[in-house]
Each structure stands twice: as C-alpha cells, then as structure tokens.
Amino acid sequence: MAFWQSKTLTEMTSQEWESLCDGxxxxxxxxxxxxxxxxLYYTNAACLLLDHQTTSCQHYSDRFxxxxxxxxxxxxxxxxxxxxxDSCxxxxxxxxxxxxxxxxxLTGSKDAMHLAGMSIQGKVVDERRVKDIEDHIVLWPLKDLD
Structure with missing residues (x-):
C-alpha cells in the first residue's frame, strides 16, 4: 500500500509530503x-518565480x-x-x-498531468506583464478530473 493510502497527512515525512505536490x-x-x-476567482497571471513550461518554482527552496x-x-x-x-x-x-x-x-512523471490539461503549462502569463488583473480571470484552474 502506498504511503498516501496508509498514512494520515500528519504522519507523513517531509519528503512524502513534498512528493504529494503534483507540480x-x-x-x-x-x-x-x-x-x-x-x-474566489483564479487568474492566468502566474507568480514571477513560476516556470511556465516545467510548471515548477524556479527558486522553491528560497522562494520566500x-x-x-x-x-x-x-x-x-x-x-x-x-x-x-479541488484537483490539488x-x-x-x-x-x-x-x-x-x-x-x-501514479504515472511516474508530469506528462499525464500536462496531457490531461491539469497544469498551468501553456496557459499563463507572467504577473509582471499584467495591467488589469480582472481581465485575466479564468475558469480552467477549477477543472478537476476523477
């Protein structure tokens, strides 16, 4: 049985916890x-640290x-x-x-997530380029599969 099926969230190690993030x-x-x-409204304006292709934070360990x-x-x-x-x-x-x-x-890589349209890949703009944030409201982040 996988750790996420056998442990509560509070029982997980920090490595297990971090691996839950699908990125x-x-x-x-x-x-x-x-x-x-x-x-709540989502926008397609992404954090300045977010890599739009890999969908990963470019400075995760020192992002603060x-x-x-x-x-x-x-x-x-x-x-x-x-x-x-809801997909988190x-x-x-x-x-x-x-x-x-x-x-x-479950799949071994982010590929299935990207193919399912569940990531920000190809859908966002850098927040520094946004003038009127209300013009960037989107619904796709609300999508959840299975």
Missing part, C-alpha cells in the same frame, strides 16, 4: 476575492526571499486554504479523496 502550478496563480460576495507572501502548505493548514484547487492532492487527501489518475506519483 501543476495552480497554487502559484494570482487569485482575486470579491469583496462583496467573497467569491523573492515572494514573502508565498504560502507554506502544511497538514495543519491545508483545511484552511480554501483557495487550493493535498486538498483531495485532506477531504478523503484519492489521488487523481494523472498524478505523477
């Missing part, structure tokens, strides 16, 4: 919250030096991070759901 990049998108309705507001996702706060997409492995496991069929832990 889709959706958490690195700028998001908006409507002041009146508190509705560049982006102090970057959020650390932990077993303790994952339930509070309602802005994580952390969110799925915290809710008692299985990893999706395209997840790199």
């Amino acid at each position: 889709c990049g959706k958490c690195c998108l700028n998001k908006l919250i409507d002041d009146e309705t508190e509705e 030096r560049y982006v102090p507001q970057c959020t650390v996702i932990t077993a303790q706060n994952v339930h509070e991070l309602t802005w994580l997409p 492995a952390y969110r799925r496991l915290a809710a008692g759901r299985a990893l999706p069929s395209w997840h790199p832990l």
Whole structure:
C-alpha cells in the first residue's frame, strides 16, 4: 500500500509530503476575492518565480526571499486554504479523496498531468506583464478530473 493510502497527512515525512505536490502550478496563480460576495476567482497571471513550461518554482527552496507572501502548505493548514484547487492532492487527501489518475506519483512523471490539461503549462502569463488583473480571470484552474 502506498504511503498516501496508509498514512494520515500528519504522519507523513517531509519528503512524502513534498512528493504529494503534483507540480501543476495552480497554487502559484494570482487569485482575486470579491469583496462583496467573497467569491474566489483564479487568474492566468502566474507568480514571477513560476516556470511556465516545467510548471515548477524556479527558486522553491528560497522562494520566500523573492515572494514573502508565498504560502507554506502544511497538514495543519491545508483545511484552511480554501483557495487550493479541488484537483490539488493535498486538498483531495485532506477531504478523503484519492489521488487523481494523472498524478505523477501514479504515472511516474508530469506528462499525464500536462496531457490531461491539469497544469498551468501553456496557459499563463507572467504577473509582471499584467495591467488589469480582472481581465485575466479564468475558469480552467477549477477543472478537476476523477
């Protein structure tokens, strides 16, 4: 039985925890919250550290030096991070759901995730090039498969 099936999120080692991240990049998108309705909107404006092709952070280990507001996702706060997409492995496991069929832990690479359209690859712009963030609201990050 795989570790994510036999352990709770809090029982996982840091290496196991980190490996749960599929690397889709959706958490690195700028998001908006409507002041009146508190509705969450994703944009296609990506963090300046996000590599748009590999969908990985270019400075993951020291990202807080560049982006102090970057959020650390932990077993303790994952339930509070309602802005994580439904497809996020952390969110799925915290809710008692299985990893999706395209997840790199199941497939061995990010290729299936990219082919399934579950990553930011080919869909984003650098946040530094965005003038009016409202013009960049998108729905595709909300997509969830199996």
